[in-house]
Amino acid sequence: MIIDCHGHFTTAPKELRAYRNKQVEAFEAGKTDGFEALRDFSDEELFEGLKSSQMKLQSDRGIDLALFSPIAGMMGHHLGNEAMSRHWTRTCNDLIHRVTTAFPKNFAPVAQLPQSPGVRPDNCLEELEFRVKEQGFVGCNVNPDPAGGYWTDPPLTDDWWYPLWEKLVELDVPAMIHVSGSCNPNFHHTGAHYLCGDTTAFMQLLLSDLFKDFPTLRMVIPHGGGAVPFHWGRYRGLAQDMGRPPLKELLLKNVFFDTCVYHQPGVNLMSEVIPVENILFGSEMVGAVRGIDPETGFAFDDTKRYVDSLGIGDADKQKIFEDNARRVYPRLNAWIEQHAA
């Protein structure tokens, strides 16, 4: 079975974006609560792009199931206030629930959280618990920078975040550490903010004893871990210079990387330096890069091809494609079992 750990509902109806824009405009005009509901989409409207694009590509590329969350770039935690973030988050998670319930063999649900800059993540617990316990969500995305490129909240390792980590441990679901859009003109979202968020989160974890406090907490760092595998020597060296334990011991029971790296040399490097137990197949499809690589004739984001081409044994590929995802997201097993028939 091929499990893609990194999918977003990027083929949602365009009207979703228009609705969100109106919500932001309403906020800017002074509306700080009582936001209007999204109108009901028909199944046809809601599933059109999904079927013609994401499900078609799954089938073409041989991907069985994707972990599926709201569009990361549109989480926009920096927009509006906490009430708006909560309202928007529920709207988005409702759509994920609907899609994954309609196509449970193709998609398993992963939640957005109602983060808001300056607001303690305690405000996320209710939404997270509801989605996991009532609707079978198997994980969530946590934005390490709800300020959208200004990084004004505390690092992930600060006790500011502890109630969220406690809840994740209690529910036995992992977090993908994934920033959203950037409102800082310095950071292009998919070309800078995403990769910087990944790199920054990893270094925060390296500096801290978070996983002593939460030995079973699991985090997935997307986009191949940002700059981390490329600079694996730097990180090993920094840890050593600081008298920290070796990375394997310090982090690698808890931190995982996806394969959203859009060329063969990058995925080769990952598999060379990162233990195979810590690599989860992911494609972010349909996402950051949509074109055909003229050097290969295949889509940049057809990352399955890169994993297929790795010079590793089938048992290791099995880990990357399926086993690691089931281990990191244990609730996925129940989801798959329940929807097998």
Add this chain to the structure above:
Amino acid sequence: MIIDCHGHFTTAPKELRAYRNKQVEAFEAGKTDGFEALRDFSDEELFEGLKSSQMKLQSDRGIDLALFSPIAGMMGHHLGNEAMSRHWTRTCNDLIHRVTTAFPKNFAPVAQLPQSPGVRPDNCLEELEFRVKEQGFVGCNVNPDPAGGYWTDPPLTDDWWYPLWEKLVELDVPAMIHVSGSCNPNFHHTGAHYLCGDTTAFMQLLLSDLFKDFPTLRMVIPHGGGAVPFHWGRYRGLAQDMGRPPLKELLLKNVFFDTCVYHQPGVNLMSEVIPVENILFGSEMVGAVRGIDPETGFAFDDTKRYVDSLGIGDADKQKIFEDNARRVYPRLNAWIEQHAA
């Protein structure tokens, strides 16, 4: 000849740091101008660490010459005000002038600039011109985030920066795009802020037509370009999706990467995806990582070993070790010639 394009005066006397701390304290106590001068160091004091560490390692590792600039992490443009930044910058550049004049075969001077957040970089032109024209400096470091991790100034491609780019072109010196310390608790300096700064700068350049306006402007992105080579497929794909020219045409006449990547697999990847003309040997020695890699038995930052081990021909190694540096920093030729004997 082996030229290391990335060295900082990290072995300066400890008293320099104490002096700087006192300056920051004085500012915080209300002193906003008329900062006290650094006391004169004797040659013995000033060169002690340099001789016992940096020059010894150069000799041990077979490095002939390093481009030598003030300690990047201590530029601290976010500290104090413009007057303090100017004072501190002159102090640091004076030390670089003294060191490189004393050991011109080992070191060629590269300048720090008196940047300050919210201040247009016009304020850097006089210092830059003085160092280049009067003292033979061959390049400078430009901090893309003078706010030290809050990224509140405009992107490098904004016309805010144009007077500086004009001056660099006029003087025919390149800029290494190098952040300084971080005052944002989210960003560890060498483990996150540096690599994020590199990645962010590259993406800014990808989005802009800066090099149409300045066809001869040259920028070196240190630390192997942050996340860039690892995500070269992503960048090629993003450029293509946006209808931008291929990266080679768009950027690679103007943008260069050093080899400050502290393990063999990382340097292998660089040389696989980045044209050899765009790679400059650099070690950042003595710098970010000082220990011995237990996996190899050699120093993490002995990057010459990684380049030596690349599966490329001698002509290509010659480019990485010498020719590219002479081309990107043309004033280096005069420096070397002048101090040959």
